[in-house]
Amino acid sequence: MEEELNEIIEECRTAVEDPEYPAVHQWLEENSNGKVLGHFQVYFPEEIAHAAGMLPLKMKGFDSSVQIREADAHIAAFVCSILRTSLEQALSGRIDFLSMYVTHPICDAARHLNGVWTRQFPELSCQILYLPQNAASPHAPAYLLAEYRRIAGIIEEITGTSITDESLLASIELFNENRRLLRELYQIRRETPEQIGLTDSYLLMAAAGAMPRERHNELLGRALPLIRARDNHPQDKLRIVFEGGYCEQPPIEMLSVLQDVAYVVDDDFMIGLRWLTEDVPTSGDPMRNLAVAYLETSDYSPVQRDPRKPKEDMLLKRIHQSKAEAAIVAAPKMCEPGLEEQVAYDNALTAAGIPHLIMEFEEKTTNFEQARMEIETFAESLLFEFV
């Protein structure tokens, strides 16, 4: 049983961590005319690409396994790491398989990605999807629907496949299933965190963006009962929420530092994969359903403005729902929106009397000693306090 689970986790680890994208290459071998759409963080309606037979690939950064050789010559020094590592992947030719690249202007630094890519890869279709920043506006749904239709049109041109209501509905069902499985994984973490460590859970989750969803559903579908069937004993560990992983990801080693000292019962890693918090309805106009779901039944992040979802309230809700005792409020180094939001989170958590640790991280960090010390000291001081 453990062996099977380990195999599944290893497959996910390879898909997530290997900068050569083995899962994508395998898909391309199996689908000789297959086309890949790469999309930068945070959210992209992958169903639309899938409905045209494309493989949507969630573009992320990499840890120190990817060395920056060329990217620094194209982007200023004072930006976060994910922008550089993802660009390095492109400049080094490792993602030559892309037929389309989509970004969303999530932050002022990431807005430059499309310009840089357009200049560097003039043959590639580099697109920007303008997700509404006035999300609560009554005019936003119609606008977003038109924007999804526009992107769908480009995808149809590139693939030569038309996206029908039927094909889009089928894709929505597949992705609904995926999000259900991910919700279940997080439910296990909240209810019985001793059953699955943070790193394994992270790999199982993040692999959704790095391999075909059909395969990911199959893997998660097998993994979840195996995790539930475990008989691990709860330990006397602090229950915490990790906030700050919506875009750049901390290296896996840092997650293992976290899991050594605490149960991370909820987090916002790769939040785009779980952005839609409920099933997208499968009746009616599927494109409209996707657009409405983005606006109406979605999670939160520092890069979306929606006054209906004040971010500090959303964080407090996440903490209460997961019965966490404390929080780690992190931000990627040089990440303007993340660093700005940290102060608001700090104030709200202080006002609510929730112990928290403010920290920065970088995907390329190789020295974890300081982080370990900070996290251990934080956790120990709290355990002492709670005893």
Add this chain to the structure above:
Amino acid sequence: METQKVAIRPALSQAGNTRTASRALMDNWWKQLGEADAAAQPVANTFVMGSLAEVLNTFDIPMSFPEIAALQTAVKGKAMDYLLAAEDLGYSPDICGYVKVDIGLHATGRDHPLGKYPKPGMVVASNMCNTYIKWAEVWERQYGCPVFVLDLPGWRGTGFEYDSSSETFRNDVKYVEGQIRDLISLSAEVSGKKFDIDKLREILGNVNRMSELYQSILAMNKNKPAPFNALTEGINYMGIANILRGLPEGVEFMETVLAELEERVAHGVGALTDERYRLLLVGTACYTNFRDFVGMFERWDGVFVASEYMSYAGGGIDRGLHYDLSRPIESLAEQILITSQPSMSGIFFSHEWQAKMAEEYDVDGICYHGVKSCRTTAAGLPDAREWLLNNAGVPGLFIQSDLVDSRLWAEAQMRNRIDAFFESLQSRRVQSGV
């Protein structure tokens, strides 16, 4: 090069008019903000890109431009006090310095070196810079004031066509027009005034006139020598264009500027006594060491004949913005879209614009000044520089410091880079026998 130059300039009747007018207008602006604050009259915080001054002025809502205020603290040598105050509150050294100066001002009693810094009664923030939105949320939390985010869909990437007959354009206009109507309702609520469409029409007419004048002003620098420095003087034109957008005083000011420049051109008077290098600035200046920064170029007789800043911070007035007064609200939405796309999105795709400017203004080189505070203008500069060199043969200098944070100003390093750049321009000239 270090020899003292003696300027023999003809006496010009318009000389100094712009400077006098700009000082008086700026002082008056600060006075009005102070008075509004004292009378608890709601002031709108808005930004240079996407200010929607047209709507706010229709309701006589005084506008505060925190970016301009932040810049002024740096020029006055005061920015560090506010930056440190904000950092004490937990704001990172790595975020936009303008935001922190503002936070510091609010945290230390709102005493700006030029006057009383008002509390916001409402906020208009466009997505032309994402940091505007984060910044607006700081005030929202602190003062509980209404925040209106104007969401402007920008350039969409490869092969994107944006003619007014395209479906995307029509959809975008609907979205923006809807938002403008929402802002009109909000402004009426905040100001307690009724919406007067004729007043809006009048304001739009003034913006049209300002836009025509502003375009003529920019074009003056196609002359040799260039009559104004797009960095030092340009920043003043820009500041007034923003704070008085759509007002008769704004039109008058532009007329004053143009008259002074026309006279300079007629008499062959340039911004520099002996113009040798014509430069384009991409990015912004460093305001903590504004004079030193400019001086490093001027000592080589280099003049900034154009600046990207004078484009994207101008809310379309450099791009031939022209409102159709017979359908004010619809036209406002359309024109904002048409002109904001090349301004805002142009920052990210500005290589072609730069190549065009280099040709039209006969530019010798481009200075790319990356500022840590502003990823909006700076993150992709090294890539643009490479493109211009390889595709348009225009050499570029990439330097880095900051807008308001003097800790990031490395004088010797900056000077060395700039000197080396001019030396290379000089040897290019020698090689090409100019």
